[in-house]
Amino acid sequence: MSKKYDALVAREKKVLCQTYGRYPLAIEKAAGARMVDLDGKEYVDLLAGIAVANLGHCNAELAAVAAEEALKLVHVSNLFYQPNQVDLAEKLLSTCACDRAFFCNSGAEANEAAIKLARRFMRTVRYKDAGEIITVEGSFHGRTLATLTATGQGGRIKEGFDPLPEGFTHVPCGDIDAMRAAVGGQTAAVMLEMIQGEGGVLPLAEDYVRAVAELCHEQNCLFIVDEVQTGMCRTGKFWAHQHYGVEPDIITCSKALANGLPMGAMLAKEHVAHGFVPGSHATTFGGGGLVSAVAAKTVEIMLRDDMAGRARELGKLAMESFRALKAKHPERIVIVRGLGLMIGIELASGGNEVHAELRKRGFICNLAHGKVLRLLPPLVISADDLLAFAAALDDILSKSKA
Ligand SMILES: Cc1ncc(COP(=O)(O)O)c(C=O)c1O
Structure with missing residues (x-):
């Protein structure tokens, strides 16, 4: 490694919380499906910042929108009506069967909003004391306390964070009998990823997903699909659940929504969205002028360019x-x-060896659980x-x- 790289790593080790196991690589710039390290070496990017830069790094059309908005309207807060936020909601909702959007800043926050809405919907719309959220083993839903608890993985990610919030149940993935046994009058929602991403790229079976959606319908609980990683055209449809022929009550989305600017969204069916009223939920930055304009342009390009x-x-x-x-x-x-x-x-x-050798040869991908080469390239890759x-x-x- 070069002196420049060593010096940067030494500085990082002193000042940042050591929460990340990083690759031995420092990236200086990126464009399209290419990244360039501190020493000028170029890499083919098959990771897109973990399913984020779907339209390619530093996309020129998005950069132009961001530059324009940076001089026009960055942030004024949700105390005001903002045209860019409404434009984004209209565009995003045109891609699915949901009717209303709540904007936030990350995938975990989108899931947090979904969990809160499901619980509040049960109490205030259905007049039912149902607060349980059911997820499956191997799932990943985020790192806030609630979404971490929802996550169906053990090991280090939960270690040392007790007490975790109550009201979360995990069932074996793909086992419809286990799901049937778990869902009941106490259940507010079942939340699923159509393809477990962090879990190692594990697509759920179609009949399982349909059976879970039907079960939720029969049992009067909500069906939430976490599309944080799978959404925004990644899987060959705008949303992964569209491969499965199901209609979620709530969809959560983030990562590629603003192609790299922090942005999250929770989309809900009309009747479900009534679970929130003014004051129920909020976030300072959610749906600000600049990020909303970039996200709206992202959706527009995705549809325009198929x-x-x-x-x-x-x-x-x-x-x-x-x-x-x-x-x-x-x-x-x-x-x-x-x-x-x-x-x-x-x-x-x-x-680990194969992954490191790929990197040496100029190809960047992720390695999940030490054995799965996970590819999430920019969709503009050649x-x-x-x-x-x-x-x-x-x-x-x-x-x-x-
Ligand atoms: C399916 C899924 N849900 C939620 C999250 C959490 O998103 P964030 O890291 O933006 O909070 C992730 C992140 O990898 C994810 O893959």
Whole structure:
């Protein structure tokens, strides 16, 4: 590593809370599906800031909107009506079957809003004392205390944070009988990711998702879909739940919503949204003028340029080449799974080594649970970049030992 890199790391170690296990890489700039490190080395980005820069890093159209808004209206607070916020809500709601939006600043906050709305809806609209939120094992819903508790993972992420909030139940993922046994009069909502992202790119089965949605309907509880990672065209449709033929009562979204500016949204059906009244919920920055304008432009470009179609086509191409790699290296690749440009390549062994070698060769992706190469590239990535990644992985697997 260079002196510049070492000096930066030494400074970081002194001043930042050490909450992140970082890759040994410092990024200075990024454009499209490329990133450049402190020493000028270029990388193909197959991570997009963890499913954020779906329209590519430093997208010129979005930069122009941000620059214009920076001199016009950045933030005035939700004490005022703001045109950009309403424009964004109209555009975003046109992509799904929800009717109302609440804007916030992150995925965890969007889920927090969903949990609060589900509980308050039960108490104030349905007059029912139902506060339980059911999620599945392996899920990830955020790091605030409530969303961390909702998260169906153990280990370090929950360690030391007791007491955790009450009213959350986890059931085994994919087991409809376990879900049936858990849902009852006390349940406010079931919350699911259609594809578990942090869990290692694990798509839920279609019949399971439909059965859960029906169960929620029968039992009069809400069906929340966490689209924080899967939303915004990533999986080949605007929303991942649209592959499953279900209509959530609440959708949560963040990551790619403003292509890199902090932004979250909770979308709800009309009758459900009545669970909130003025004063029930709020956030200072949510839906500010600048981020809302950038997010509205993001949605507009995604629809105009059919980014979902692009993710579908490129995803098909990538999937075919990774499945061919699995056929060639059956002892090294356990399974390739995903939808659109949300892809996991599960390795039998040597995950850390393969991941590090890919980085050395100029390809950035994530490694989930030490064994799943998780690919979430900008949707603007070229077919050539995807094929070059597949060729590099092929070469690494051919040359390295199992
Ligand atoms: C499915 C899902 N939900 C919620 C979150 C939390 O989002 P944030 O980190 O913006 O709070 C994440 C983040 O990775 C996520 O993948």
